[in-house]
Amino acid sequence: MKQTIGILLSLLLVGTSWSQTEGEINKKVASLISRMTLEEKIGQLTLYTSGWDQTGPTLRSEYMEDVRSGRCGNLFNAHTAEYNRGLQKVAVEETRLGIPLLFGYDVIHGYKTIFPIPLAEACSWDMNLIEKSARLAAKEAAAAGLHWTFNPMVDISRDPRWGRIAEGAGEDPYLGGLIAAAKVKGHQGEELSDPSTLLACVKHFAAYGGAQAGRDYHTVDMSDRVLRETYLPPYKAAIDAGAATVMTAFNEVDGVPATGSKYLMEDILRKEWDFDGFIVTDYTAINEMVPHGYALDNQHAAELAINVGVDMDMQGAVYQNHLEKLVLEGKVSEDDINASVSRILKYKYKLGLFDDPYRYSDAEREKEVVFSKEMMDHSLEAGRKSIVLLKNISVNGKKLLPIDPTTKNIAIIGPLGNNKEDQLGTWHASGDVNKAITLFEALKTALPNANISYTEGCKTSGADQSGFKDALEAARKADIIIMAIGEDYRQSGEAASRSELGLPGKQQALLEAIHQLNKPIVSVVMAGRPLTIGWMEDNLSAIVYAWHLGTMAGPAIADVLLGAYNPSGKLVITFPRNVGQIPIYYSMKNTGRPFDANNKYTSKYLDVENTPLYPFGYGLSYTDFEYSNLRMSNKTLNGDGSINVNIQVKNTGALKGVETIQLYTQDLVGSVTRPVKELKDFRQIELSPGESKVVSFTITSDDLRFHTQNMEYKAEPGKFTLYIGGNSVDVLSADFEYKN
Secondary structure, X not given: OHHHHHXXXXXXXXXXXXXXXXXXXXXXHHHHHHHOOHHHHHHHXXXXXXXXXXXXXXXXXXXXXXXXXXXXXXXXXXXXXXXXXXXXXXXXXXXXXXXXXXXXXXXXXXXXXXXXXXXXXXXXXXXXXXXXXXXXXXXXXXXXXXXXXXXXXXXXXXXXXXXHHHHOOOXXXXXXXXXXXXXXXXXXXXXXXXXXXXXXXXXXXXXXXXXXXXXXXXXXXXXXXXXXXXXXXXXXXXXXXXXXXXXXXXXXXXXXEHHHOHHHHHHHHHHHOOOOOEEEOOOOOOOOHHHHOOOOOHHHHXXXXXXXXXXXXXXXXXXXXXXXXXXXXXXOXXXXXXXXXXXXXXXXXXXXXXXXXXXOEOHHHHHHXXXXXXXXXXXXXXXXXXXXXXXXXEEOOEEOOOOOOOOOEEEEEOOOOOOOOHHHOOOOOOOOHHHOOOHHHXXXXXXXXXXXXXXXXXOOOOOOOOOHHHHHXXXXXXOEEEEXXXXXXXXXXXXXXXXXXXXXXXXXXXXXXXXXXOOOEEEEEEOOOOOOOHHHHHHOOXXXXXXXXXXXXXXXXXXXXXXXXXXXXXOOOOEOOOHHHOOOOOOOEOXXXXXXXXXXXXXXXXXXXXXXXXXXXXXXXXXOEEEEEEEEOOOEEEOOOEEEEEEEEEEOOOOOEEEXXXXXXXXXXXXXXXXXXXXXXXXXXXXXXXXXEEEEEEEEHHXXXXXXXXXXXXXXXXXXXXXXXXXXXXXXXXXXXXXX
């Protein structure tokens, strides 16, 4: 009887059309809430893991009984069409009201088919590619019964010790904002009623990437100016792009854990930005306000979180265990609970789950979409565009890369040369290791007539050097050696902070031993963060930074090494020379004693240069680009007017190539000090050998705005310098003045 009542009530509450107006949805939500008990309402504010995957320190086996009783309205880590259909059947047919479950999962850079880690893909500077990656990841995940992804992670980070830098877009707020918006649009598509879309979840609000010492979950302490100018813009861009949900951060900001911060959740997110989606915590983040020293106990933590507008409790069980009592005690208003429930139910309606709870659990569609040619082709394309060529100098009059296809003997040495799982990178969801194609496999296919050997040499961790002998023997027989080295997938990502950023394990010793043979060496570094690779820069002829590129990493790297694809990636994060330089980023400020090599008492180190190993925006090609004829339409920008800027870019090399032209500005004098450079725009162009193009930009007062001394966001009159080039250091410059 209970099952029948649930079905009848759910049918009464839904319409026949998946395309519903906001007003129609609001009426249906209000009608449903009026029928719900307080316990059922709290159930909609509760998110538990299904137990399929573990993404945090706790698991809860009782979730199915909570679903049946209406005490849990949402699940994560449940996936595949068949599995989720079974769970949905329980929610719809065995509960009093038949409210469908919302299924979430960490689809960070692919579901089954894995694309490059976000930090890598950001190096493409290609917004269409990035949006397509999110679109295809959503398509594949939605076919497997999922409705919601905990992505994009838009945290700006300037500390590569922080493991989760792998999940973000690097150090720049402007570029990070563009990427955040592209990912939201990709995941959510044109209409959420399209069953190939997912709800996006912007995380981690806010400033999680600013953790002190690069240590995950650690304190964040910054001025409101830094918060608003550097860390908040990508979140705002994602909200403006229509993001449905936001996830709270683990860290504190200004002494208050983010999950209990009225300033973040209510003042900024709800009031300033008019966000009307729902807010979910990160894993047990409400509970963690107790060890933070901000809440007395879990009940107090629940009170703090719900009263600043946090709608859904992920895995902590605090809302389930304490909200009803808090309402009875008058510490929490049931109207506020209703508002949170309303925000969540609204998206269940928008997804069409009340019309057809099983529309995302289509086994036939899942079979067609997962690992389809479309997915695999895109994994390859995204991988190619994410690779950054850091060094490629001539040896005996010829550059080492691309590798001559007639080369007979190639030795691939290193723990990542034939390693399927690690190339998938951190947070590789439900990626199938068996579908991954390694560098060794790809080169064997691409060069069937060459003698290609693979020797591991050592692991990515531990002190074992017993494999060195075989590696040296293979190297001696080779005409060229490819060192496939870096991090395994566990050495970056969540809970994977590192205090040293050199090659882990004995890889550096292996590399140096191979180098002593005086053979041509190409270093292919696969990692989830910038590593301190100064020794390679000083000693090797060719360095390819391949990050963790996903399922098709091997073919992508092989295409670059062999010249089938001309690398075009540009760094979105500054590479330090050593960890002592951290934080180091391109948009730092001058001091009152700027660097002067001839004056001891200026801002510098005794033991290392101020400059980075590789600057923001840097990346080489197999061809060369020449910049010239920087011209401005005028030298004065008046009020709401504009300045047109042109620069000529010529391909002076022998191959067709793609170049990313970057425009930066510097505000020379302000009411508060300004960075030495700020990225404001960029263009990507493809040029054939000998071809040149004039690339145009437009500068307006909007490009000059910042938070002034009294925190007004506006442009101040004064003198500016603009810079244009292929990275943040090698630029042409011109001056102009702004008058309002």
